[in-house]
Amino acid sequence: MTGKPDMRPRTLVVADVGGTKTAVAVVRARPARGDAAAAPPPPAVLRQSVTPTVQSSSEACLASIVECIGAMVSWVERRGGGALDAIAVGTASMVDFAGGRIVASVNLPLRDVPLRDLLSDRFSVPVAIDNDATVAALGEHEFGAGAGTREMLMLTLGTGVGGGIIAGGRPYRGASGAAGELGHVLVSVEGPPCPGAGCPNHGCLEAYVSGTAMGAAALGEAQAKPASSLGRALLAGEPLDGALLTRLALAGDPDAVALVERTGEYLGAGLVTLVNVFNPEVVVIGGAAAAAGELLLAPARSVLAARALRPQRDEARVVPAHFGTDAGIVGAAALAVTELF
Numbered sequence: 001m002t003g004k005p006d007m008r009p010r011t012l013v014v015a016d017v018g019g020t021k022t023a024v025a026v027v028r029a030r031p032a033r034g035d036a037a038a039a040p041p042p043p044a045v046l047r048q049s050v051t052p053t054v055q056s057s058s059e060a061c062l063a064s065i066v067e068c069i070g071a072m073v074s075w076v077e078r079r080g081g082g083a084l085d086a087i088a089v090g091t092a093s094m095v096d097f098a099g100g101r102i103v104a105s106v107n108l109p110l111r112d113v114p115l116r117d118l119l120s121d122r123f124s125v126p127v128a129i130d131n132d133a134t135v136a137a138l139g140e141h142e143f144g145a146g147a148g149t150r151e152m153l154m155l156t157l158g159t160g161v162g163g164g165i166i167a168g169g170r171p172y173r174g175a176s177g178a179a180g181e182l183g184h185v186l187v188s189v190e191g192p193p194c195p196g197a198g199c200p201n202h203g204c205l206e207a208y209v210s211g212t213a214m215g216a217a218a219l220g221e222a223q224a225k226p227a228s229s230l231g232r233a234l235l236a237g238e239p240l241d242g243a244l245l246t247r248l249a250l251a252g253d254p255d256a257v258a259l260v261e262r263t264g265e266y267l268g269a270g271l272v273t274l275v276n277v278f279n280p281e282v283v284v285i286g287g288a289a290a291a292a293g294e295l296l297l298a299p300a301r302s303v304l305a306a307r308a309l310r311p312q313r314d315e316a317r318v319v320p321a322h323f324g325t326d327a328g329i330v331g332a333a334a335l336a337v338t339e340l341f
């Protein structure tokens with residue numbers, strides 16, 4: 001290879017395929033190669049749409065994804081002013097990145113689908129696909145809270161707990177693309193069954209810090225204390241989920257604050273293992289539960305400081321994610337600029 005890297009901004013169609021919604025967008029993004037000290041500006045979103053993910057069959061789901069992407073490709077062609085450079089997709093699936101295949105999915109009817117070749121044959125541009133948690137980590141590493149680092153972990157606290165690993169400045173995917181399941185580190189051998197689909201373990205981090213786990217803890221508290229804010233919410237028929245718990249905690253409700261702090265301590269206990277093993281510069285915490293901010297992160301940092309090894313515990317910064325609901329779109333753009341140019 002000779003000459004300078006080509007740093008001109010690229011026009012990309014990106015997609016974030018989740019179990020509930022599929023977001024697609026046209027973005028302009030600049031590659032970051034050769035400029036590791038500073039993050040490039042985040043991708044500029046030129047056009048975006050969100051549709052419900054079709055769950056009725058594999059064929060219908062795939063047809064809908066291709067149609068949504070096709071609509072964005074057509075928009076780029078009609079708009080003029082530069083051709084489409086690439087397509088990138090993050091999907092809630094186990095993905096064989098090198099083979100460009102969706103291997104299996106829990107919340108999507110997609111299994112053994114050669115999505116990369118299907119899209120590149122159809123639209124005649126380079127295509128990259130990867131798991132949505134890895135894609136979110138790439139987005140934070142390229143454009144967000146992990147920019148400028150070489151060793152980064154990301155945990156996405158949603159319905160489950162997603163994980164992504166950046167090692168030596170590159171995503172770490174493991175032998176078959178299944179690496180990075182950081183939500184399944186053990187925090188208690190005798191703990192409750194893991195709510196993660198397909199996980200036979202007990203006491204995984206996900207059993208304590210996922211939205212599902214936070215909702216279960218809130219329900220337990222509501223039943224034990226009917227006169228509390230959580231108890232009154234239960235009587236009023238409100239869904240006792242992580243979002244309600246976070247909202248009450250941010251409003252200063254003492255029971256909710258205590259539950260979020262305890263969740264943060266379990267998060268810290270999981271981080272002890274992860275930080276000891278990976279020695280990251282930064283651990284990025286994203287997802288809906290991260291909306292609790294310092295209420296969640298401060299107890300996690302305290303446990304990490306008290307229980308992890310040196311120098312790892314001194315070197316790992318635990319920070320909130322930069323991107324929220326747009327993490328999938330930004331991450332897919334990062335996937336394209338890091339893997340295709």
Ligand SMILES: [Zn+2]
Nearest residue numbers: 184194199204
């Ligand atoms: Zn598990």
